[in-house]
Amino acid sequence: MALAWLLTALTACAPAADDNASADARIALGQRLFEDPQLSVDGRLSCAGCHASALRFTDGRPVSIGVGGAQGTRNAPSVNDVGLMTSFFWDGRETRLEDVVLQPFTNPVEMGLADRAALIARVSQDREYRRLLVSAYGDDRVEAERLVTALSAYLRSLPLTPTRYDRHRASEPGAALSADEAAGLALFAGKAGCADCHRLEGAPAALTDNRFHHTGVGFEQVAGNVAAMLQQLDELQRQRKPIGEAVLASPQIAQLGRFAATRRSADLGAFRTPSLRDVASTAPYMHDGSIDSLAEAVEREIYYRSLARGRPISLTVEEQRQLLAFLHTLSTTTPAAR
Ligand code: HEC
Ligand code: HEC
Structure with a gap:
């Protein structure tokens, strides 16, 4: 009994140094994912393309422009202060950062990949990602959950410089x-x-x-048929897609x-x-x-x-x-x- 306890305690304590190293490695992986245009359908737009560190993590545009010049509906907020937010997006439609960070990859007016599998495939093809995965998680399996943790860890690690x-x-x-x-x-x-x-x-x-x-x-612009807009949102939910796909594509829904x-x-x-x-x-x-x-x-x-x-x-x-x-x-x- 005592031995079992001792073993558990030892295994719980031993990886402390490793934990720090793998936390840093997750942040490094997250940063690469954030800055990599290869993870968009035309290979030209990264998260940082709309959340540029030089522009306080915004894009300086009225509304964002996604792959192929797709016009969005919303002004890009800074992602520097995610730690101060209790909900995400202008309408607060998400409450966990982890539920936000993969959405842009597959939103048609953002990075435009067909689906999660396309994201996983692109990450898998890249040797540098596999190396970072090994440092962060011990092996190079590309799993959506790992990408989520890495991106979230990166965003949370951005220093909040005092004003x-x-x-x-x-x-x-x-x-x-x-x-x-x-x-x-x-x-x-x-x-x-x-x-x-x-x-x-x-x-x-x-x-x-x-x-x-x-x-x-x-708000004067909400002239459209609210029932029809709600139907569109319902349809996305039925398909288990984020409602952001309609919010960022339709100015009226936005x-x-x-x-x-x-x-x-x-x-x-x-x-x-x-x-x-x-x-x-x-x-x-x-x-x-x-x-x-x-x-x-x-x-x-x-x-x-x-x-x-x-x-x-x-x-x-x-x-x-x-x-x-x-x-x-x-x-x-x-x-x-x-
Ligand atoms: C009742 C809550 C409330 C009060 C009071 C308020 N604001 Fe705001 N403020 C908001 C909201 C909500 C928005 C976003 C509105 C939108 O996007 O349509 C906003 C947006 C802004 C923006 C634009 C920021 C950006 O990044 O786009 C500025 C600047 C601002 N407010 C300054 C002020 C100032 C100055 C005052 C005092 C005169 C003030 N606000 C009072 C809630 C408030
Ligand atoms: C095409 C430009 C564009 C790209 C690319 C993009 N974003 Fe955004 N991002 C936006 C806009 C616009 C919003 C606000 C959307 C809304 O409020 O509905 C946003 C919101 C966010 C938010 C919520 C911030 C807050 O304060 O609520 C996070 C977090 C975020 N993006 C992370 C990412 C990550 C991670 C990526 C890459 C996987 C990414 N973004 C790619 C434009 C973009």
Whole structure:
């Protein structure tokens, strides 16, 4: 009995060093999968093609363009902050990162592979992948589950660089806010009510409440036949395909917002509050990329949030300028690196 226990304890402890090595190897495998255009149907588009590290893991476009120039319906969010999110996509239709990471490979308007088997086949043909699989999992079997863990581990490993606002809050030297920025913060948290949804708590501050709200942006476009749209979503579910295949292909279905995921009428046209981390560098804005500049996005927000709460948020030109100055402190560029 005691011997059996000792053996179990020993085998549980022994691989600690190996565990670290294989965790690193999984991240390396995940990074290669993320950056490899060979895993798209035309060999030209990787995950990083739409989530480019140089563009804060976005693509700088209003809506994403997939293989063969296929036009998507949504603005690519950063994947740098997946650890701060409690749901994924603008409509929160997934709640586990693991359920998200393989979807783009087979979405026809993203990477366009026919199915999971096509993905497995492409990975299997590549010697470097087999080597990485051995380091990560002990043998070179290509299994979907392994690719899921590797990609998720890579995304979670992306460092969350503090914003200047975070550094200011931690009283770091050189990170103090200017008078205008401080006035902007006071407006953001006070009179303008922005922090109700773009939450300032947490270190680093998440700048989202992870909840869903109505905007009015683009919602006028939900003119189509909702019953027909729901039929399309049902059909995908019957085929056990992600509803993202319809959401990213049909602008009308995309405008249903969270409703497409929950079917609750209150969720019609509701979207997840985006984090404002790095917001000054991630134009264009909103779920459909319909707003070009940060100043314009702030104006729209003031307008729609006033409508939603039934009480105008009135800011002078000077106050709007201060609010914008504050939004620029939500940037992760450290002064030293500038
Ligand atoms: C064609 C461009 C494109 C490609 C290629 C692409 N993505 Fe995305 N990604 C998007 C868009 C657009 C969204 C938002 C979709 C939505 O909200 O419905 C998104 C959302 C995500 C999210 C959710 C982020 C959040 O904050 O909710 C993750 C995670 C993600 N992608 C990972 C990946 C991975 C992993 C790959 C490669 C396997 C990949 N993406 C390939 C455009 C792309
Ligand atoms: C009731 C919750 C709520 C409040 C209050 C709110 N926002 Fe938002 N914000 C959102 C949601 C939801 C979106 C996404 C809307 C969309 O895509 O249609 C958004 C989008 C944005 C964007 C675009 C970000 C991006 O990456 O696309 C900016 C900038 C922004 N808000 C700033 C502000 C400012 C400044 C205030 C205060 C005046 C404010 N918000 C108040 C929920 C809110």
